[in-house]
Amino acid sequence: GDRRQPHRIVRAIKNRFGSTNEIGVFEMCETGLEEVANPSAMLLEGRPSGVSGSCAVCIMEGSRPLIAEIQALVTPTVFPAPRRTANGIDYNRMCLLLAVLEKRLGLKFSTSDVYLNVIGGLKLDEPAIDAACCLAMISSLRDIPVPDDVIAFGEVGLSGEFRTVASIEQRVNEAFRLGFTKIALPKRSLAAVKNAAQLEAEGTEFILLGGIYDAVRLLAMGE
Numbered sequence: 001g002d003r004r005q006p007h008r009i010v011r012a013i014k015n016r017f018g019s020t021n022e023i024g025v026f027e028m029c030e031t032g033l034e035e036v037a038n039p040s041a042m043l044l045e046g047r048p049s050g051v052s053g054s055c056a057v058c059i060m061e062g063s064r065p066l067i068a069e070i071q072a073l074v075t076p077t078v079f080p081a082p083r084r085t086a087n088g089i090d091y092n093r094m095c096l097l098l099a100v101l102e103k104r105l106g107l108k109f110s111t112s113d114v115y116l117n118v119i120g121g122l123k124l125d126e127p128a129i130d131a132a133c134c135l136a137m138i139s140s141l142r143d144i145p146v147p148d149d150v151i152a153f154g155e156v157g158l159s160g161e162f163r164t165v166a167s168i169e170q171r172v173n174e175a176f177r178l179g180f181t182k183i184a185l186p187k188r189s190l191a192a193v194k195n196a197a198q199l200e201a202e203g204t205e206f207i208l209l210g211g212i213y214d215a216v217r218l219l220a221m222g223e
Helices: 039-044 093-107 126-143 170-179 188-194 197-199 214-223
Strands: 007-011 023-029 032-035 055-060 066-078 084-087 112-117 151-153 183-186 203-209
Touching: 023 214, 039 112, 055 126, 066 170, 084 093, 093 126, 093 214, 112 126, 126 151, 126 183, 126 188, 126 214, 151 214, 170 183, 170 188, 183 188, 183 214, 188 203, 197 203, 203 214
Parallel strands: 055 151, 084 112, 151 183, 183 203
Antiparallel strands: 007 023, 023 032, 055 066, 066 112
């Protein structure tokens, strides 16, 4: 975690008697490190409402689902080579997603500086964050907020299609537990959610993403 933040993530690099995929989330208090019982709520604490360039995503740390916030800032540049900065996300992955958005949607990121950041000092390296990154960058470019009750996850291919990711049911259940009522996920992923009918009956709406064009239509919900 960030040295200037009170929260720390502990991960085992080598464990002779168990898995190294699990993590522990702790907060530095007066009495020392104390476990954070609900890290997703902690990571979303202070999230702004109705502001463009922000999108929630559910990631998997081992078998544990965590909800993080991805923020993007797209501003016009006066320099011939626009600046690209990624904090907590692979820089090359960000450039790949920008190329897909420019090619498939015709959006002109080439005349803007793009800054991408993960709140809380997390480092995200799984493809499931692609959908949230794209939504955050389009949202900032057009200055249209992503609805606060929307969470998105899914991998984006070079053709602009959304591909399914692992542990869909765990991600959906965690999003529902945190109060997200609109869950955007790849079309083929819905079949993996065994309790989808129950969640829909309780007010959850599933937004199926077939391609990057569906992400633009989802963003129109915030206008």
